[in-house]
Amino acid sequence: MQYVILDLEWNSGFSKQIGGYFNEIIELGAVKLDETLHIIGQFSIFIRPAVLHRLNPNVRELTQITPEDLKRGANFNYAVNKFKKFAKGCVIMSWSTADLDTLEANCRHYYKDEHIPFLQYYADVQEYFQAVHEPHSKNQTALQTAAEELGIPTDDIPLHRAIGDSLLTARVLQKIYDAERFAPFIRVVDDEFYRRLNFHVTYLCQYDNPLIDKSEMYFLCPVCKQACEQADPWKVRTKAFHTVVACPVCGKRYNGRIQFKLCYDGVKVFKRLSEVKEDTSSAEETSPAEEDPTSGDAQ
Secondary structure (H helix, E strand, O other), rough: OOOEEEEEEEEEEOOOOEEEEEEEEEEEEEEOOOOOOEEEEEEEEOOOOOOOOOHHHHHHHHOOOOOOHHOOOOHHHHHHHHHHHOOOOOOEEOOOOHHHHHHHHHHHHHHOOOOOOOOOOOEEHHHHHHHOOOOOOOOOOHHHHHHHHHHOOOOOOOOOOOHHHHHHHHHHHHHHHHHHHHHHHHHEEOOHHHHOOOOOEEOOOOEEEEEEEEOOOOOEOOOOOEOOOOOOOOOOEEEEEEEEOOOOOOOOOOEEEEEEEEEOOOEEEEOOOOOOOOOOOOOOOOOOHOOOOOOOOOO
């Protein structure tokens, strides 16, 4: 089995032509790996814009891609067909599914079909990294952060360029790869895959939402392992429910945060407790007159 790690750069902006904002792919880069993850090929191509003719200054600064580079680029259809030949029979991989979302949008615009023509098998390297390296983290790790955590040098890689980021993704995978553990992350690209890809995660923030399981709205004291008692009403902020709870055994008080996240596979519940730091500073003693300047003894 061979693998191709894909990375894209795109230009973002509002298009009168399509009547909305669009992320237009302007560069496609990839590396091909054999079954032992040795690099056996590279692919890089600029794509000439057909929707957004002005290069976003932020994109230009980040990628160092110039309008002159894009004028020499191929059209989208040619680039896709050329890459399809390069990646034939391979498992396509990327760091997160963000590139797939952009590919879908571009295929929908150019082909009137959201299906990605070269995608038959896919694996998300970021998802694999989270599972084997940061299994308890709730946050998605950026590619450069993952490289730093693994001690991978980046001095010789053009970061924020399609070929550079695909090379860096390859180095991260090489560092943590285990064939048996990686196998379940390779997915067949079928209708179910696209339904899952296009599902938009929703945070449930209304208390009376029937999808919220009220029996989950509790906290155990991390010291006593006893059920805490709620001391404040629930409040919603930052897409989560917040309250203050107290342990009836040890008396500790905690700020409680619980989040209900509607994912493709159902509602996932995330809880977090942080101990309330009591104010230990003692107030200075004052005279009755100072405490109540309206009292009869105050002049």
